[in-house]
Amino acid sequence: MRDTMDVVIDHATPSIDRAIPMSETRRNRLERVLKPLVTLAEFSVEHAKAVCDSSPSYVTSTIKELVREGFLEPAIADDENVYRWKESDNFEPDRWIDQQIHGGQITQTPEQDRPRERLLRDGAVGLSNADLLAILIRVGVRKESAVVGGRLLANRFADRLQDLPKCYKDDLRDISPTVTKVSYAQIMAGIELGRRVASAERDRVRAATKITSTQAAIEYCSQEFARLASDAVQEEFHIVSLDTKHKPIRTHRITVGTLDASLVHPREVFRPAIRDSASAILLVHNHPSGDPAPSREDHQVTNQLTEAGKLLGITVLDHIVVAREQCVSIREQA
Structure with a gap:
């Protein structure tokens, strides 16, 4: 036959x-x-x-x-x-062609090109967002593999990956039918676990950090408040409470909006510091414009809170402005 x-x-x-x-x-x-x-x-x-x-x-x-x-x-x-x-x-024509030909049949894709096998062989760091999502999706549907689904999601969120956790299942399913109840749960679980691992790592670094100089304060804030520097569209004012050895205890967001000495009340700033039994604090706020140069209002807020801290026995070590270009110390700018 x-x-x-x-x-x-x-x-x-x-x-x-x-x-x-x-x-x-x-x-x-x-x-x-x-x-x-x-x-x-x-x-x-x-x-x-x-x-x-x-x-x-x-x-x-x-x-x-x-x-x-x-x-x-x-x-x-x-x-x-x-x-x-x-x-x-990031576009690889040969790989894209392979995926068009074998996209609905992951078993037809050369084994060395499959995301899961590449992760086991080389580790997760070298995988693209599309590869990681494909692994979380795990199983494709008729006419669309997990690899294709991962690629569709990664391309849709290429410039706004931070929005992915905010999506509901139907939002993602509109992008790819591979997002079923099971795969949606796996994606969200993976994101949340990643957040918790990152938070644990920040806590570990925080526990080993001592703010003993202006440079140490700048380095700490550039890492701890990286989101403010890159993503925030409004000014946010935070404090970092410090123990007697000037090791960070925790961070607190105090206000959102244009920084103004009349709006940042010492009571709101020092309440969480007193609750933490803090010996000192760092003041931190961002400039969404990207320009880190302190304004007249920034200096006024720093002076006002420094004086209030003296009355409470809590030292204001510094005021750090974080921005896309760099972080600067207002103490150094004074």
């Missing part, structure tokens, strides 16, 4: 009657589209059809798939609709 494997007969060589697997035929078609396109920073559909050695409809469908998976984004240039590569440095 004739083998029923999915093949295409190459009629160009009838004497040999060579059979070409459908996967190779599809690979060739995808390569003829991708190889010209990856050399272009942006292109219109018509331009793509002109440079690609494939049918116009196949070029269009390939572009749509690249958009769906988050590798291309629509844009307007000179009143023309164009497409641009997103994070093109």
